[in-house]
Amino acid sequence: MTTGSQTEAVELGTALAPAVRLRGATLAYGERPLWSGLDLDVAPGEFVAVLGPNGSGKTSLLRVLLGLQQLNSGTVEIGGEPARRGSNRIGYIPQQRALDANVTVRGRDLVGMGLDGHHWGMGIKGRKHRKERVDAALEAVEATAYARQPLGLLSGGEQQRLRVAQALVGEPAVLLCDEPLLSLDISHQRKVSRLIADRARGSGAGVLFVTHEINPVLPMVDKVLYLVDGRFRLGTPDEVMNSATLSELYRTDVEVARVGGRLVVAGGDSQDHHVSEADEA
Numbered sequence: 001m002t003t004g005s006q007t008e009a010v011e012l013g014t015a016l017a018p019a020v021r022l023r024g025a026t027l028a029y030g031e032r033p034l035w036s037g038l039d040l041d042v043a044p045g046e047f048v049a050v051l052g053p054n055g056s057g058k059t060s061l062l063r064v065l066l067g068l069q070q071l072n073s074g075t076v077e078i079g080g081e082p083a084r085r086g087s088n089r090i091g092y093i094p095q096q097r098a099l100d101a102n103v104t105v106r107g108r109d110l111v112g113m114g115l116d117g118h119h120w121g122m123g124i125k126g127r128k129h130r131k132e133r134v135d136a137a138l139e140a141v142e143a144t145a146y147a148r149q150p151l152g153l154l155s156g157g158e159q160q161r162l163r164v165a166q167a168l169v170g171e172p173a174v175l176l177c178d179e180p181l182l183s184l185d186i187s188h189q190r191k192v193s194r195l196i197a198d199r200a201r202g203s204g205a206g207v208l209f210v211t212h213e214i215n216p217v218l219p220m221v222d223k224v225l226y227l228v229d230g231r232f233r234l235g236t237p238d239e240v241m242n243s244a245t246l247s248e249l250y251r252t253d254v255e256v257a258r259v260g261g262r263l264v265v266a267g268g269d270s271q272d273h274h275v276s277e278a279d280e281a
């Protein structure tokens with residue numbers, strides 16, 4: 001397990017550049033660091049869950065990787081190159097905001113935007129290839145039936161499945177997901193998280209998956225990055241999601257139990273990982 005004080009690089013045993021690499025990364029707004037001395041490698045095909053209470057800096061980490069936020073110190077690379085704004089190597093599922101009812105863009109056009117910057121050529125062949133890719137992405141999230149309707153008229157969960165398709169359609173090297181399961185029913189939570197994990201393994205994309213609820217993705221998670229009040233722990237789910245480690249992070253007693261393959265966390269600010277009603281169903 002890597003702790004906030006350790007600065008040693010993680011050896012991946014792969015010749016490929018990591019999908020994501022942070023070294024000695026520190027981010028602070030004003031005096032208070034959100035995290036400091038963060039060393040993180042996400043290998044191609046690896047699935048990393050990012051957890052922590054509200055305001056611990058999870059979304060800010062994604063903004064750093066998107067090139068939208070500068071580090072105070074340290075370095076950040078995407079596929080071996082410095083992170084930069086507008087990189088088409090990154091697929092991004094932003095934290096969900098409900099769209100206004102009068103948004104008239106259609107779902108399939110939103111998904112097509114995920115292919116902008118890809119050069120299929122202007123001819124019939126290029127257009128056909130583009131259409132096939134959009135159709136396949138819509139099919140994968142089971143959104144074909146409503147893909148021609150205006151976005152503003154769709155439910156929150158339907159809109160979210162289209163955002164997932166948009167992020168996946170360009171076959172990115174890095175997939176950044178900011179609470180992508182919000183407003184999805186339990187069946188689509190499972191399908192969408194399985195889809196993201198399978199795409200990651202299949203195409204070699206590295207995934208950073210911000211979530212308050214680890215249970216729907218627990219079987220797919222390779223590593224957990226847990227942020228709390230300027231401290232962090234990075235390791236396998238077993239290394240991080242245990243009573244000793246979380247008690248140390250929260251600086252108060254936290255109990256972690258495994259119940260039927262799920263994690264139940266009690267104490268700290270850990271309403272995050274209680275088994276939700278949907279999970280128990």
Ligand SMILES: Nc1ncnc2c1ncn2[C@@H]1O[C@H](COP(=O)(O)OP(=O)(O)OP(=O)(O)O)[C@@H](O)[C@H]1O
Pocket residue numbers: 029034052053054055056057058059060061
């Ligand atoms: N541009 C900014 N300038 C100043 N403070 C900011 C800025 N962006 C975020 N913050 C603050 O940094 C902290 C971390 O925010 P961030 O959105 O990264 O947290 P989070 O872990 O994603 O939280 P949540 O779980 O609530 O989504 C918050 O206290 C937030 O108010």
